[in-house]
Amino acid sequence: MSNGVLEYIIFWAKALEVNLMKLSTLSSTAILISLASTAAFSQAQPSTNIPHLQKQGTATQLIVDGKPFLVLGAELNNSSASSMEYMRPLWSKIAATNLNTVLATVSWELMEPEEGRFDFSLVDGVIQDARRYNLRLILLWFGSWKNGKSTYQPLWVKANQQRFPLIQDEKGRGLPTLTTLSDTNRDADARAFAALMKHIREVDAAEHTVIMMQVENEVGVLGVSRDHSPVANQAFAGPVPKEFMDYLRTHKDTLIPELHKRWEAAGFKTSGSWEEVFGGGMETDELFMAWNYARYVGYVAAAGKAEYPLPMFVNTWLRQGKFKPNEDMPGGYPSGGPLPQVMDAWRAGGPAIDILAPDVHVPNYDDRCAWYMQSGNPLFIPESRGDSKGVAWAFSTAGKYDGIGYSPFGIDRLANPEGELAKGYQTLSQVAPLILERQGLGKVAAVLVDEATPRSKVRLGDYMIEARFARRSQDPNAPVAAPVDQVAGLFIQLGPDDYVIVGRSMRVDFESATDATQSVGLGTVEEGEYVDGRWVPGRRLNGDETPEWKALWFPGDRYTIQRIKLYRYR
Numbered sequence: 115m116s117n118g119v120l121e122y123i124i125f126w127a128k129a130l131e132v133n134l135m136k137l138s139t140l141s142s143t144a145i146l147i148s149l150a151s152t153a154a155f156s157q158a159q160p161s162t163n164i165p166h167l168q169k170q171g172t173a174t175q176l177i178v179d180g181k182p183f184l185v186l187g188a189e190l191n192n193s194s195a196s197s198m199e200y201m202r203p204l205w206s207k208i209a210a211t212n213l214n215t216v217l218a219t220v221s222w223e224l225m226e227p228e229e230g231r232f233d234f235s236l237v238d239g240v241i242q243d244a245r246r247y248n249l250r251l252i253l254l255w256f257g258s259w260k261n262g263k264s265t266y267q268p269l270w271v272k273a274n275q276q277r278f279p280l281i282q283d284e285k286g287r288g289l290p291t292l293t294t295l296s297d298t299n300r301d302a303d304a305r306a307f308a309a310l311m312k313h314i315r316e317v318d319a320a321e322h323t324v325i326m327m328q329v330e331n332e333v334g335v336l337g338v339s340r341d342h343s344p345v346a347n348q349a350f351a352g353p354v355p356k357e358f359m360d361y362l363r364t365h366k367d368t369l370i371p372e373l374h375k376r377w378e379a380a381g382f383k384t385s386g387s388w389e390e391v392f393g394g395g396m397e398t399d400e401l402f403m404a405w406n407y408a409r410y411v412g413y414v415a416a417a418g419k420a421e422y423p424l425p426m427f428v429n430t431w432l433r434q435g436k437f438k439p440n441e442d443m444p445g446g447y448p449s450g451g452p453l454p455q456v457m458d459a460w461r462a463g464g465p466a467i468d469i470l471a472p473d474v475h476v477p478n479y480d481d482r483c484a485w486y487m488q489s490g491n492p493l494f495i496p497e498s499r500g501d502s503k504g505v506a507w508a509f510s511t512a513g514k515y516d517g518i519g520y521s522p523f524g525i526d527r528l529a530n531p532e533g534e535l536a537k538g539y540q541t542l543s544q545v546a547p548l549i550l551e552r553q554g555l556g557k558v559a560a561v562l563v564d565e566a567t568p569r570s571k572v573r574l575g576d577y578m579i580e581a582r583f584a585r586r587s588q589d590p591n592a593p594v595a596a597p598v599d600q601v602a603g604l605f606i607q608l609g610p611d612d613y614v615i616v617g618r619s620m621r622v623d624f625e626s627a628t629d630a631t632q633s634v635g636l637g638t639v640e641e642g643e644y645v646d647g648r649w650v651p652g653r654r655l656n657g658d659e660t661p662e663w664k665a666l667w668f669p670g671d672r673y674t675i676q677r678i679k680l681y682r683y684r
Protein backbone atom coordinates (compact mmCIF):
# COMPACT_ATOMS: atom_id res chain seq x y z
CA MET A 115 0.00 0.00 0.00
CA SER A 116 1.52 3.36 -0.96
CA ASN A 117 2.14 6.07 1.62
CA GLY A 118 -0.35 8.32 -0.12
CA VAL A 119 -3.08 5.71 0.19
CA LEU A 120 -2.18 5.10 3.84
CA GLU A 121 -2.34 8.84 4.56
CA TYR A 122 -5.81 8.97 3.02
CA ILE A 123 -6.96 5.97 5.04
CA ILE A 124 -5.85 7.58 8.28
CA PHE A 125 -7.37 10.89 7.24
CA TRP A 126 -10.70 9.29 6.36
CA ALA A 127 -10.64 7.16 9.50
CA LYS A 128 -10.32 10.40 11.48
CA ALA A 129 -12.91 12.19 9.42
CA LEU A 130 -15.34 9.29 9.93
CA GLU A 131 -14.33 9.14 13.57
CA VAL A 132 -13.25 5.52 13.21
CA ASN A 133 -11.21 4.66 16.28
CA LEU A 134 -7.70 4.05 15.04
CA MET A 135 -6.89 1.66 17.90
CA LYS A 136 -9.91 -0.43 16.99
CA LEU A 137 -8.92 -0.21 13.36
CA SER A 138 -5.52 -1.68 14.02
CA THR A 139 -6.52 -4.23 16.67
CA LEU A 140 -9.73 -5.48 15.07
CA SER A 141 -7.69 -6.34 11.97
CA SER A 142 -10.83 -5.41 10.15
CA THR A 143 -9.92 -6.20 6.59
CA ALA A 144 -13.34 -5.14 5.41
CA ILE A 145 -12.97 -1.66 6.87
CA LEU A 146 -9.48 -1.35 5.48
CA ILE A 147 -10.57 -2.43 2.01
CA SER A 148 -13.49 -0.06 1.96
CA LEU A 149 -11.35 2.82 3.27
CA ALA A 150 -8.65 1.95 0.76
CA SER A 151 -11.13 2.16 -2.08
CA THR A 152 -12.42 5.47 -0.72
CA ALA A 153 -8.79 6.59 -0.64
CA ALA A 154 -8.12 5.38 -4.17
CA PHE A 155 -11.27 7.16 -5.31
CA SER A 156 -10.22 10.26 -3.42
CA GLN A 157 -6.88 10.29 -5.17
CA ALA A 158 -8.34 9.76 -8.62
CA GLN A 159 -11.09 12.29 -8.11
CA PRO A 160 -10.80 13.89 -4.68
CA SER A 161 -14.37 14.40 -3.60
CA THR A 162 -13.26 16.57 -0.69
CA ASN A 163 -11.02 18.46 -3.10
CA ILE A 164 -8.17 18.76 -0.63
CA PRO A 165 -5.17 20.35 -2.37
CA HIS A 166 -3.00 17.46 -3.51
CA LEU A 167 -0.23 16.49 -5.91
CA GLN A 168 -1.03 14.77 -9.18
CA LYS A 169 1.04 13.49 -12.10
CA GLN A 170 0.63 14.84 -15.62
CA GLY A 171 3.02 13.12 -18.01
CA THR A 172 6.46 13.52 -16.44
CA ALA A 173 5.38 16.46 -14.25
CA THR A 174 3.95 16.51 -10.74
CA GLN A 175 1.43 19.30 -10.32
CA LEU A 176 -0.28 20.90 -7.36
CA ILE A 177 -4.05 20.58 -7.72
CA VAL A 178 -6.14 23.23 -5.98
CA ASP A 179 -9.94 23.22 -6.27
CA GLY A 180 -9.67 20.46 -8.85
CA LYS A 181 -7.32 22.37 -11.18
CA PRO A 182 -3.54 22.57 -11.58
CA PHE A 183 -2.17 25.59 -9.75
CA LEU A 184 1.09 27.47 -10.34
CA VAL A 185 2.33 29.09 -7.14
CA LEU A 186 3.31 32.70 -7.86
CA GLY A 187 4.36 33.25 -4.30
CA ALA A 188 6.60 35.14 -1.96
CA GLU A 189 7.63 34.58 1.64
CA LEU A 190 7.03 37.00 4.47
CA ASN A 191 9.90 37.91 6.75
CA ASN A 192 10.15 35.54 9.70
CA SER A 193 8.35 37.66 12.33
CA SER A 194 5.70 39.38 10.19
CA ALA A 195 2.83 36.94 10.74
CA SER A 196 3.25 37.24 14.52
CA SER A 197 1.27 40.50 14.39
CA MET A 198 -1.93 41.09 12.44
CA GLU A 199 -1.44 44.80 13.06
CA TYR A 200 1.94 44.73 11.34
CA MET A 201 0.44 42.77 8.46
CA ARG A 202 -2.58 45.05 7.94
CA PRO A 203 -1.03 47.61 5.55
CA LEU A 204 0.98 44.91 3.77
CA TRP A 205 -1.86 42.77 2.42
CA SER A 206 -3.09 45.19 -0.23
CA LYS A 207 0.48 45.86 -1.42
CA ILE A 208 1.12 42.11 -1.62
CA ALA A 209 -2.04 41.55 -3.65
CA ALA A 210 -1.11 44.43 -5.97
CA THR A 211 2.27 42.75 -6.58
CA ASN A 212 0.26 40.08 -8.46
CA LEU A 213 1.08 37.16 -6.16
CA ASN A 214 -1.43 34.38 -5.81
CA THR A 215 0.16 32.84 -2.69
CA VAL A 216 1.86 34.05 0.48
CA LEU A 217 4.27 31.89 2.48
CA ALA A 218 3.68 32.71 6.15
CA THR A 219 5.20 31.44 9.38
CA VAL A 220 3.33 29.60 12.12
CA SER A 221 5.53 29.60 15.21
CA TRP A 222 5.27 26.80 17.76
CA GLU A 223 6.00 29.13 20.70
CA LEU A 224 3.05 31.39 19.84
CA MET A 225 0.70 28.52 19.03
CA GLU A 226 1.34 26.44 22.18
CA PRO A 227 2.48 28.93 24.84
CA GLU A 228 1.64 26.41 27.57
CA GLU A 229 1.88 22.70 27.06
CA GLY A 230 -1.39 21.38 25.63
CA ARG A 231 -3.02 24.85 25.38
CA PHE A 232 -3.25 25.90 21.77
CA ASP A 233 -3.88 29.42 20.53
CA PHE A 234 -4.84 29.54 16.85
CA SER A 235 -5.75 33.22 16.73
CA LEU A 236 -2.77 34.17 14.54
CA VAL A 237 -3.41 31.26 12.17
CA ASP A 238 -7.07 32.25 11.90
CA GLY A 239 -6.10 35.88 11.37
CA VAL A 240 -3.71 35.17 8.55
CA ILE A 241 -6.24 32.84 6.85
CA GLN A 242 -9.01 35.42 7.07
CA ASP A 243 -6.83 38.25 5.77
CA ALA A 244 -5.48 36.14 2.92
CA ARG A 245 -9.06 35.33 1.89
CA ARG A 246 -9.97 39.00 1.92
CA TYR A 247 -7.31 39.58 -0.73
CA ASN A 248 -8.02 36.43 -2.69
CA LEU A 249 -4.63 34.98 -1.80
CA ARG A 250 -3.70 31.39 -0.96
CA LEU A 251 -1.33 30.45 1.82
CA ILE A 252 1.54 28.07 2.28
CA LEU A 253 2.15 27.83 6.02
CA LEU A 254 5.67 27.28 7.32
CA TRP A 255 5.80 25.28 10.54
CA PHE A 256 8.60 26.78 12.60
CA GLY A 257 8.68 23.97 15.16
CA SER A 258 11.79 22.23 16.46
CA TRP A 259 14.20 23.89 14.04
CA LYS A 260 14.71 27.06 12.06
CA ASN A 261 17.95 27.55 10.08
CA GLY A 262 19.78 24.79 11.93
CA LYS A 263 18.93 26.13 15.40
CA SER A 264 16.05 25.69 17.81
CA THR A 265 14.60 29.10 18.58
CA TYR A 266 10.89 28.74 17.83
CA GLN A 267 10.05 26.03 20.38
CA PRO A 268 8.02 27.33 23.35
CA LEU A 269 9.86 28.37 26.50
CA TRP A 270 8.50 25.33 28.38
CA VAL A 271 10.54 23.29 25.88
CA LYS A 272 13.56 25.62 25.63
CA ALA A 273 14.08 25.86 29.36
CA ASN A 274 13.75 22.15 30.12
CA GLN A 275 16.74 20.45 28.54
CA GLN A 276 16.45 17.46 30.87
CA ARG A 277 13.16 16.62 29.21
CA PHE A 278 13.91 18.06 25.76
CA PRO A 279 17.59 17.28 25.13
CA LEU A 280 19.95 19.19 22.86
CA ILE A 281 22.58 18.18 20.33
CA GLN A 282 26.07 18.06 21.84
CA ASP A 283 29.43 18.84 20.29
CA GLU A 284 32.56 16.61 20.58
CA LYS A 285 33.26 18.05 24.05
CA GLY A 286 29.77 17.24 25.32
CA ARG A 287 28.63 20.89 25.27
CA GLY A 288 24.99 21.45 24.40
CA LEU A 289 24.23 23.41 21.23
CA PRO A 290 21.08 25.53 20.94
CA THR A 291 19.56 22.81 18.77
CA LEU A 292 17.12 20.07 19.81
CA THR A 293 18.47 16.60 19.18
CA THR A 294 16.70 14.45 16.62
CA LEU A 295 17.38 11.42 18.81
CA SER A 296 14.73 12.07 21.42
CA ASP A 297 11.22 10.68 21.13
CA THR A 298 10.11 13.30 23.67
CA ASN A 299 11.27 16.13 21.40
CA ARG A 300 9.70 14.51 18.36
CA ASP A 301 6.38 13.68 20.03
CA ALA A 302 5.93 17.18 21.46
CA ASP A 303 6.53 18.72 18.03
CA ALA A 304 4.31 16.14 16.28
CA ARG A 305 1.45 16.74 18.76
CA ALA A 306 1.57 20.47 18.12
CA PHE A 307 1.80 20.08 14.34
CA ALA A 308 -1.09 17.58 14.34
CA ALA A 309 -3.16 20.07 16.35
CA LEU A 310 -2.35 22.74 13.75
CA MET A 311 -3.39 20.49 10.85
CA LYS A 312 -6.60 19.50 12.65
CA HIS A 313 -7.39 23.17 13.14
CA ILE A 314 -6.68 23.99 9.48
CA ARG A 315 -9.02 21.15 8.47
CA GLU A 316 -11.74 22.57 10.72
CA VAL A 317 -11.49 26.12 9.43
CA ASP A 318 -10.31 25.62 5.86
CA ALA A 319 -11.34 22.22 4.45
CA ALA A 320 -14.13 23.93 2.50
CA GLU A 321 -12.18 26.93 1.16
CA HIS A 322 -8.63 25.64 0.65
CA THR A 323 -6.92 28.93 1.40
CA VAL A 324 -4.04 26.87 2.79
CA ILE A 325 -2.64 24.79 -0.07
CA MET A 326 0.67 23.35 1.19
CA MET A 327 2.74 23.08 4.35
CA GLN A 328 6.46 23.47 4.94
CA VAL A 329 7.55 21.29 7.87
CA GLU A 330 10.32 22.99 9.96
CA ASN A 331 12.76 25.36 8.27
CA GLU A 332 16.22 24.65 6.85
CA VAL A 333 17.02 21.84 9.29
CA GLY A 334 20.46 20.42 9.99
CA VAL A 335 23.07 21.00 12.69
CA LEU A 336 25.43 23.99 12.50
CA GLY A 337 28.89 24.07 14.03
CA VAL A 338 29.50 20.29 14.05
CA SER A 339 29.00 17.71 11.33
CA ARG A 340 27.02 15.43 13.66
CA ASP A 341 25.41 15.13 17.05
CA HIS A 342 27.92 13.80 19.66
CA SER A 343 25.49 13.29 22.55
CA PRO A 344 25.85 9.84 24.18
CA VAL A 345 22.68 8.56 22.53
CA ALA A 346 23.84 9.85 19.12
CA ASN A 347 27.30 8.30 19.56
CA GLN A 348 25.66 5.00 20.35
CA ALA A 349 23.39 5.18 17.29
CA PHE A 350 26.33 6.17 15.09
CA ALA A 351 28.42 3.21 16.28
CA GLY A 352 25.44 0.87 15.96
CA PRO A 353 24.13 -0.72 12.77
CA VAL A 354 22.72 1.36 9.92
CA PRO A 355 18.95 0.88 10.44
CA LYS A 356 17.45 -1.97 8.46
CA GLU A 357 14.87 0.34 6.81
CA PHE A 358 17.67 2.42 5.28
CA MET A 359 19.64 -0.66 4.20
CA ASP A 360 16.51 -2.10 2.57
CA TYR A 361 15.93 1.18 0.74
CA LEU A 362 19.53 1.23 -0.51
CA ARG A 363 19.23 -2.32 -1.78
CA THR A 364 15.93 -1.83 -3.57
CA HIS A 365 16.93 1.54 -5.05
CA LYS A 366 20.55 0.63 -5.84
CA ASP A 367 20.29 1.56 -9.53
CA THR A 368 18.61 4.90 -8.97
CA LEU A 369 20.50 6.24 -5.95
CA ILE A 370 21.90 9.76 -6.13
CA PRO A 371 25.37 9.28 -7.70
CA GLU A 372 27.31 10.72 -4.68
CA LEU A 373 25.74 8.19 -2.31
CA HIS A 374 26.09 5.31 -4.76
CA LYS A 375 29.83 6.10 -5.04
CA ARG A 376 30.36 6.22 -1.27
CA TRP A 377 28.53 2.96 -0.73
CA GLU A 378 30.44 1.35 -3.62
CA ALA A 379 33.83 2.59 -2.32
CA ALA A 380 33.08 0.96 1.06
CA GLY A 381 32.24 -2.35 -0.66
CA PHE A 382 28.41 -2.24 -1.01
CA LYS A 383 28.06 -3.80 2.44
CA THR A 384 24.49 -4.65 3.38
CA SER A 385 24.97 -4.30 7.11
CA GLY A 386 27.37 -2.73 9.59
CA SER A 387 27.93 0.54 11.39
CA TRP A 388 27.62 3.86 9.53
CA GLU A 389 31.38 4.07 9.04
CA GLU A 390 31.61 0.42 7.96
CA VAL A 391 28.89 0.82 5.35
CA PHE A 392 29.75 4.30 4.06
CA GLY A 393 33.37 4.92 5.12
CA GLY A 394 34.54 7.59 7.55
CA GLY A 395 34.50 11.37 7.27
CA MET A 396 32.15 14.28 7.49
CA GLU A 397 30.07 13.00 4.58
CA THR A 398 29.07 9.96 6.62
CA ASP A 399 28.30 12.20 9.62
CA GLU A 400 26.06 14.21 7.30
CA LEU A 401 24.30 11.09 6.02
CA PHE A 402 23.70 9.89 9.58
CA MET A 403 22.22 13.27 10.50
CA ALA A 404 20.10 13.32 7.33
CA TRP A 405 18.58 9.94 8.19
CA ASN A 406 17.77 11.09 11.72
CA TYR A 407 16.32 14.46 10.67
CA ALA A 408 14.26 12.68 8.01
CA ARG A 409 12.88 10.19 10.57
CA TYR A 410 11.90 12.99 12.94
CA VAL A 411 10.53 15.49 10.40
CA GLY A 412 8.85 12.67 8.46
CA TYR A 413 7.13 11.57 11.69
CA VAL A 414 5.93 15.13 12.36
CA ALA A 415 4.65 15.42 8.76
CA ALA A 416 2.83 12.07 9.00
CA ALA A 417 1.18 13.12 12.28
CA GLY A 418 -0.05 16.28 10.54
CA LYS A 419 -1.24 14.42 7.47
CA ALA A 420 -3.24 12.03 9.64
CA GLU A 421 -5.34 15.09 10.55
CA TYR A 422 -5.36 16.81 7.17
CA PRO A 423 -3.21 15.53 4.31
CA LEU A 424 -2.06 18.69 2.55
CA PRO A 425 1.08 18.32 0.40
CA MET A 426 4.15 18.82 2.59
CA PHE A 427 7.69 19.87 1.83
CA VAL A 428 10.97 20.62 3.57
CA ASN A 429 13.30 23.43 2.53
CA THR A 430 17.07 23.36 2.27
CA TRP A 431 19.93 25.65 3.24
CA LEU A 432 22.19 24.78 0.32
CA ARG A 433 25.93 24.47 0.35
CA GLN A 434 27.00 27.93 -0.81
CA GLY A 435 30.00 26.59 -2.74
CA LYS A 436 32.55 29.04 -3.97
CA PHE A 437 30.33 31.94 -2.95
CA LYS A 438 31.00 31.32 0.75
CA PRO A 439 33.93 28.89 0.94
CA ASN A 440 34.02 28.73 4.75
CA GLU A 441 30.48 27.38 4.70
CA ASP A 442 31.20 24.63 2.24
CA MET A 443 31.27 21.64 4.60
CA PRO A 444 28.68 19.81 6.72
CA GLY A 445 28.24 21.92 9.84
CA GLY A 446 29.30 25.07 7.91
CA TYR A 447 25.89 24.64 6.28
CA PRO A 448 23.29 22.69 8.30
CA SER A 449 24.50 19.09 8.33
CA GLY A 450 21.70 16.62 7.68
CA GLY A 451 19.37 18.97 5.78
CA PRO A 452 17.86 17.64 2.54
CA LEU A 453 20.84 18.47 0.32
CA PRO A 454 21.19 16.57 -2.96
CA GLN A 455 23.96 14.24 -1.74
CA VAL A 456 21.72 12.90 1.08
CA MET A 457 18.35 12.98 -0.69
CA ASP A 458 18.06 9.20 -0.52
CA ALA A 459 18.26 9.26 3.28
CA TRP A 460 15.40 11.78 3.28
CA ARG A 461 13.32 9.71 0.84
CA ALA A 462 13.85 6.55 2.89
CA GLY A 463 13.47 8.16 6.32
CA GLY A 464 10.61 10.58 5.68
CA PRO A 465 8.22 9.17 3.09
CA ALA A 466 5.40 11.48 4.28
CA ILE A 467 7.40 14.42 2.93
CA ASP A 468 6.32 15.02 -0.66
CA ILE A 469 8.90 17.52 -1.85
CA LEU A 470 12.52 18.30 -0.99
CA ALA A 471 12.85 21.96 -1.87
CA PRO A 472 15.96 24.12 -2.38
CA ASP A 473 16.23 27.71 -1.14
CA VAL A 474 18.11 29.28 -4.03
CA HIS A 475 19.76 32.55 -3.08
CA VAL A 476 22.87 32.26 -5.28
CA PRO A 477 23.58 31.25 -8.88
CA ASN A 478 23.73 28.82 -10.69
CA TYR A 479 19.98 28.40 -10.94
CA ASP A 480 19.92 25.71 -13.61
CA ASP A 481 22.32 23.50 -11.59
CA ARG A 482 20.25 23.87 -8.43
CA CYS A 483 17.07 22.93 -10.29
CA ALA A 484 18.74 19.90 -11.90
CA TRP A 485 19.87 18.68 -8.44
CA TYR A 486 16.33 18.89 -7.11
CA MET A 487 14.74 17.22 -10.13
CA GLN A 488 16.65 14.02 -9.33
CA SER A 489 14.77 10.82 -8.53
CA GLY A 490 11.40 12.26 -9.50
CA ASN A 491 11.41 15.07 -6.91
CA PRO A 492 8.89 17.76 -7.94
CA LEU A 493 10.44 21.23 -8.09
CA PHE A 494 9.21 23.94 -5.76
CA ILE A 495 11.33 26.97 -4.82
CA PRO A 496 10.20 28.28 -1.41
CA GLU A 497 12.90 30.97 -1.04
CA SER A 498 14.76 32.89 -3.68
CA ARG A 499 15.25 36.37 -5.09
CA GLY A 500 12.57 38.79 -6.30
CA ASP A 501 14.48 41.06 -8.67
CA SER A 502 14.58 40.79 -12.49
CA LYS A 503 16.81 37.73 -12.22
CA GLY A 504 14.32 36.16 -9.81
CA VAL A 505 11.53 36.77 -12.29
CA ALA A 506 13.59 35.01 -14.98
CA TRP A 507 14.00 32.10 -12.55
CA ALA A 508 10.24 32.00 -11.92
CA PHE A 509 9.59 31.69 -15.68
CA SER A 510 12.23 28.99 -15.92
CA THR A 511 10.82 27.04 -12.94
CA ALA A 512 7.41 26.87 -14.57
CA GLY A 513 8.41 26.39 -18.19
CA LYS A 514 11.66 24.43 -18.12
CA TYR A 515 11.36 22.38 -14.93
CA ASP A 516 7.59 21.77 -14.83
CA GLY A 517 7.78 23.34 -11.37
CA ILE A 518 4.97 23.78 -8.88
CA GLY A 519 5.95 27.34 -8.19
CA TYR A 520 8.38 30.00 -7.09
CA SER A 521 8.67 32.26 -4.07
CA PRO A 522 11.19 35.01 -3.40
CA PHE A 523 12.03 35.73 0.24
CA GLY A 524 10.98 38.96 1.96
CA ILE A 525 7.74 40.17 0.40
CA ASP A 526 7.59 42.85 3.13
CA ARG A 527 10.36 44.60 1.21
CA LEU A 528 9.56 43.37 -2.30
CA ALA A 529 5.86 44.28 -2.35
CA ASN A 530 5.58 47.01 -4.96
CA PRO A 531 2.89 47.20 -7.62
CA GLU A 532 5.37 48.86 -10.02
CA GLY A 533 8.30 46.56 -9.23
CA GLU A 534 9.98 43.77 -11.16
CA LEU A 535 8.11 41.03 -9.33
CA ALA A 536 4.71 42.61 -10.00
CA LYS A 537 5.49 42.95 -13.71
CA GLY A 538 6.87 39.43 -14.00
CA TYR A 539 4.03 37.77 -12.12
CA GLN A 540 1.46 39.78 -14.09
CA THR A 541 2.75 38.25 -17.34
CA LEU A 542 3.30 34.80 -15.86
CA SER A 543 -0.24 34.70 -14.49
CA GLN A 544 -1.59 35.42 -18.00
CA VAL A 545 0.13 32.36 -19.48
CA ALA A 546 -0.04 30.10 -16.39
CA PRO A 547 -3.11 28.18 -17.64
CA LEU A 548 -1.35 27.46 -20.96
CA ILE A 549 1.77 26.28 -19.11
CA LEU A 550 -0.13 24.11 -16.66
CA GLU A 551 -2.08 22.39 -19.46
CA ARG A 552 1.23 21.40 -21.08
CA GLN A 553 3.65 20.66 -18.20
CA GLY A 554 5.07 17.15 -18.41
CA LEU A 555 3.85 16.70 -21.99
CA GLY A 556 6.79 18.20 -23.93
CA LYS A 557 4.84 21.25 -25.09
CA VAL A 558 6.41 23.97 -23.02
CA ALA A 559 10.05 24.96 -22.64
CA ALA A 560 12.18 27.79 -21.31
CA VAL A 561 15.80 28.93 -21.42
CA LEU A 562 17.85 31.41 -19.39
CA VAL A 563 20.22 33.77 -21.23
CA ASP A 564 22.70 36.37 -20.00
CA GLU A 565 26.11 37.87 -20.90
CA ALA A 566 27.91 34.60 -20.11
CA THR A 567 25.46 32.43 -22.05
CA PRO A 568 24.00 34.82 -24.61
CA ARG A 569 22.36 32.15 -26.78
CA SER A 570 20.33 29.13 -25.82
CA LYS A 571 18.37 26.83 -28.09
CA VAL A 572 15.73 24.22 -27.41
CA ARG A 573 13.62 21.91 -29.52
CA LEU A 574 9.88 22.28 -29.13
CA GLY A 575 7.68 20.34 -31.53
CA ASP A 576 9.24 20.37 -34.98
CA TYR A 577 11.15 23.62 -34.45
CA MET A 578 14.39 24.66 -32.80
CA ILE A 579 13.81 27.91 -30.93
CA GLU A 580 16.78 30.07 -29.95
CA ALA A 581 16.80 32.97 -27.50
CA ARG A 582 19.59 35.54 -27.99
CA PHE A 583 20.24 37.88 -25.08
CA ALA A 584 20.14 41.54 -26.15
CA ARG A 585 21.22 43.71 -23.23
CA ARG A 586 19.63 46.63 -24.98
CA SER A 587 16.76 45.73 -27.24
CA GLN A 588 17.19 46.81 -30.83
CA ASP A 589 13.48 46.90 -31.42
CA PRO A 590 13.02 50.42 -32.86
CA ASN A 591 9.88 50.91 -30.80
CA ALA A 592 11.13 49.53 -27.51
CA PRO A 593 11.34 52.01 -24.67
CA VAL A 594 14.84 52.59 -23.33
CA ALA A 595 15.15 50.42 -20.26
CA ALA A 596 17.78 49.75 -17.64
CA PRO A 597 19.68 46.66 -18.77
CA VAL A 598 18.91 43.42 -16.96
CA ASP A 599 21.45 40.71 -16.07
CA GLN A 600 19.56 37.58 -17.00
CA VAL A 601 16.24 36.87 -18.69
CA ALA A 602 14.11 33.88 -19.57
CA GLY A 603 12.62 32.95 -22.91
CA LEU A 604 9.43 30.95 -22.44
CA PHE A 605 8.06 28.94 -25.35
CA ILE A 606 4.61 27.35 -25.41
CA GLN A 607 3.44 25.15 -28.25
CA LEU A 608 -0.22 25.58 -29.18
CA GLY A 609 -0.22 23.56 -32.43
CA PRO A 610 2.23 22.13 -35.02
CA ASP A 611 3.21 25.64 -36.25
CA ASP A 612 1.62 27.80 -33.54
CA TYR A 613 3.50 29.11 -30.54
CA VAL A 614 3.22 31.61 -27.74
CA ILE A 615 6.60 33.18 -26.99
CA VAL A 616 7.22 35.20 -23.85
CA GLY A 617 10.46 37.13 -23.48
CA ARG A 618 12.37 40.20 -22.49
CA SER A 619 15.63 41.78 -23.75
CA MET A 620 16.04 39.14 -26.39
CA ARG A 621 15.73 38.17 -30.00
CA VAL A 622 14.14 34.79 -30.80
CA ASP A 623 15.04 32.78 -33.92
CA PHE A 624 13.60 29.60 -35.41
CA GLU A 625 14.91 26.64 -37.43
CA SER A 626 13.36 23.44 -38.63
CA ALA A 627 14.17 20.55 -36.30
CA THR A 628 13.13 17.97 -38.86
CA ASP A 629 14.52 19.10 -42.22
CA ALA A 630 17.71 21.20 -42.50
CA THR A 631 16.97 22.05 -46.15
CA GLN A 632 13.90 24.02 -45.12
CA SER A 633 13.95 27.62 -43.95
CA VAL A 634 11.46 28.85 -41.40
CA GLY A 635 9.46 32.02 -41.97
CA LEU A 636 7.14 34.04 -39.79
CA GLY A 637 3.59 33.47 -40.99
CA THR A 638 1.94 35.87 -38.59
CA VAL A 639 3.12 37.62 -35.42
CA GLU A 640 0.81 39.31 -32.93
CA GLU A 641 1.72 40.91 -29.67
CA GLY A 642 -1.03 40.89 -27.11
CA GLU A 643 -2.34 39.75 -23.76
CA TYR A 644 -4.37 36.96 -22.29
CA VAL A 645 -7.36 38.43 -20.51
CA ASP A 646 -9.30 35.85 -18.47
CA GLY A 647 -7.69 33.16 -20.59
CA ARG A 648 -8.71 34.77 -23.91
CA TRP A 649 -6.11 36.09 -26.38
CA VAL A 650 -6.54 39.81 -27.02
CA PRO A 651 -4.23 40.85 -29.88
CA GLY A 652 -2.54 44.24 -29.98
CA ARG A 653 -0.17 45.24 -32.80
CA ARG A 654 0.39 42.92 -35.76
CA LEU A 655 4.20 42.81 -35.98
CA ASN A 656 6.09 42.80 -39.28
CA GLY A 657 8.85 44.76 -41.05
CA ASP A 658 11.32 46.49 -38.69
CA GLU A 659 9.61 44.94 -35.67
CA THR A 660 10.69 41.46 -36.83
CA PRO A 661 14.52 41.46 -37.20
CA GLU A 662 15.68 40.29 -40.64
CA TRP A 663 11.98 39.55 -41.16
CA LYS A 664 12.48 36.16 -39.58
CA ALA A 665 12.89 36.62 -35.84
CA LEU A 666 11.16 38.25 -32.87
CA TRP A 667 12.25 41.20 -30.72
CA PHE A 668 11.38 41.50 -27.08
CA PRO A 669 11.84 44.87 -25.36
CA GLY A 670 13.92 45.26 -22.24
CA ASP A 671 11.56 46.99 -19.83
CA ARG A 672 9.21 44.04 -19.13
CA TYR A 673 8.16 40.61 -20.31
CA THR A 674 5.82 40.68 -23.30
CA ILE A 675 3.84 38.02 -25.11
CA GLN A 676 3.82 37.29 -28.84
CA ARG A 677 1.61 34.74 -30.51
CA ILE A 678 2.98 33.43 -33.80
CA LYS A 679 2.39 31.07 -36.70
CA LEU A 680 5.45 29.71 -38.51
CA TYR A 681 5.77 28.31 -42.03
CA ARG A 682 8.56 26.60 -44.00
CA TYR A 683 10.01 27.26 -47.45
CA ARG A 684 13.00 26.22 -49.56
Ligand code: DGJ
Binds near residue numbers: 192261331332473
Ligand atom coordinates in the same frame (compact mmCIF):
# COMPACT_ATOMS: atom_id res chain seq x y z
C1 DGJ B 1 16.86 31.53 5.06
C2 DGJ B 1 15.79 31.21 6.03
O1 DGJ B 1 15.19 29.99 5.72
C3 DGJ B 1 14.71 32.26 6.09
O2 DGJ B 1 13.81 31.97 7.10
C4 DGJ B 1 15.32 33.60 6.26
O3 DGJ B 1 15.86 33.74 7.52
C5 DGJ B 1 16.32 33.87 5.17
N1 DGJ B 1 17.32 32.87 5.16
C6 DGJ B 1 16.94 35.23 5.31
O4 DGJ B 1 17.62 35.55 4.16
